[in-house]
Amino acid sequence: MRRRVVVTGCGVVTPLGCEVAEFWDKLCAGKSGIGPIERFDCSEYKVTFGGEVRHFKPEDHMPLDIREQRRMDRFVLFGMVASHKAITQAGIDLSQGDPYRHGVLIGSGIGGLNEIEDQHDALYNKGPSRVSPFMIPKLMVNAASGNISVNWGLKGPNSAVATACASATNAIGDAYRLIQYGEADVMVTGGSEAAMTPMGLSGFARMNALSKRNDEPERASRPFDTDRNGFVLSEGAGVVILEELEHAKARGANILGELVGYGMSADGTHMTAPDPEGRGASYAMRRALDDAGVKPEFIDYINAHGTSTPLGDKAETAAIKTVFGEHSKKLTVSSTKSQLGHMLGASGGVEFVICTLALQEQVAPPTINLENPDPACDLDYIPNEARQIKMSHILTNSFGFGGHNACLVVKTFEG
Structure with a gap:
């Protein structure tokens, strides 16, 4: 067990x-x-x-x-x-x-x-x-x-x-x-x-x-x-x-959240460009959900990899739609790299902290500078202002050069 x-x-x-x-x-x-x-x-x-x-x-x-x-x-x-x-x-x-x-x-x-x-x-x-x-x-x-x-x-x-x-x-x-x-x-x-x-x-x-x-x-x-x-x-x-x-x-610790799912994969297509259809990313998301034992509709918020690159954001959007289907229209998604930039190998650590804080505060941070949404990126990206949201499960995505994909699911702790 x-x-x-x-x-x-x-x-x-x-x-x-x-x-x-x-x-x-x-x-x-x-x-x-x-x-x-x-x-x-x-x-x-x-x-x-x-x-x-x-x-x-x-x-x-x-x-x-x-x-x-x-x-x-x-x-x-x-x-x-x-x-x-x-x-x-x-x-x-x-x-x-x-x-x-x-x-x-x-x-x-x-x-x-x-x-x-x-x-x-x-x-x-x-x-x-x-x-x-x-x-x-x-x-x-x-x-x-x-x-x-x-x-x-x-x-x-x-x-x-x-x-x-x-x-x-x-x-x-x-x-x-x-x-x-x-x-x-x-x-x-x-x-x-x-x-x-x-x-x-x-x-x-x-x-x-x-x-x-x-x-x-x-x-x-x-x-x-x-x-x-x-x-x-x-x-x-x-x-x-x-x-x-x-x-x-x-030891009487103050528990901030529970990590329940982890998934990873490789694009296997290019050293620096993502798979255009986000197939590797979608597989990693599915593996994280399966590991957590939750259906896609349990996810309330996604902290996206969202680097602000023309190809990457489009591929991630496609991957989210593939995994979440109709539920993708109800999801809230944001990229905190809009405020922090891309910390490369550190980004997933900072973003996991953000997800833990979002669960604690029941607030999802915004995607700033989102003024003219790309028609190919048509999810709810929480533009420009943070939003109070009822959240129990959060997915965070990280994708890297070499085609590396890694995703985590963190949830509100319940006894």
Whole structure:
């Protein structure tokens, strides 16, 4: 018999703030976290804006001295802070109990790109003797999971997922399975990404994947809108604490929701373009629903992948219609990437936090900048203003380069 898995803590690092309450208030108010890039000079780039986590200092959020920080890439620091906030909200003392029953699983699509660029410059400008001895442990995709494990003494399952923009959702789903089948009682899980670098920005821009609306950054991410022309690169982290139900009850935890379904698939058609009919995406959604043991009509709200790309939004809409049929006309759907931009491997972690908060508050955040709906995207996308909705089950979608598809179902907790 599979064990039940609940959510007991949430933590975020985002362009809209690093405190969950502040983040949620801004999200529901329709605020945008997108603006001109400040961390480096991009005046000669095709794209000059994105979703930066501005003025980020880890020591403002958790005990972490400067020496420790220098041994961690920016994406690791994001993951550390989001984990600290999730652990704090969960009210769990991870030093108590069997450390081999406590695990960590953090996804990242790219890993330590900041470190790669810094050490490349050191190598070619100063020579091989000036390359940092900390380069490899800083840039590894599993560096976030590893550092979180070390910092909190987590000795159970310790892994990392790299499935592009589906990374965090796969990480949460895999952590859910580990608890379900008895490999762990507590998992610190989600995703972290910091690809807002000269190489990251120029690489995505050269692919023509990014919006070039440099004169109106806040209006650049516009999922499902006729005038969408690419996604907005962003950075951040989203981490949750998953626990086996009886473990959470025994310590008197405040249960925020229950994770009940996980589905995944591959498009198997192209490295960067989605299946035009959304066949892989629809299969992953169906698998998540089947795993949850719920019919399509049980879903009240979908947090869409919704990146604001011409092909992606259209394919996701088609996939939703395929899975939900007539019920798709009653569904509410929104893309919070309209406000946050696309955090790549971290996006699913932040969006899972959003779904958990939506259940708690019974409010679905909006899709901002939706002014001229694309006729091919004809669902109820909650345009521009948050909406009070009675919700018991939420589906969240994440789709990544390489054709990776991952979906989760979270529901209101009932005894």
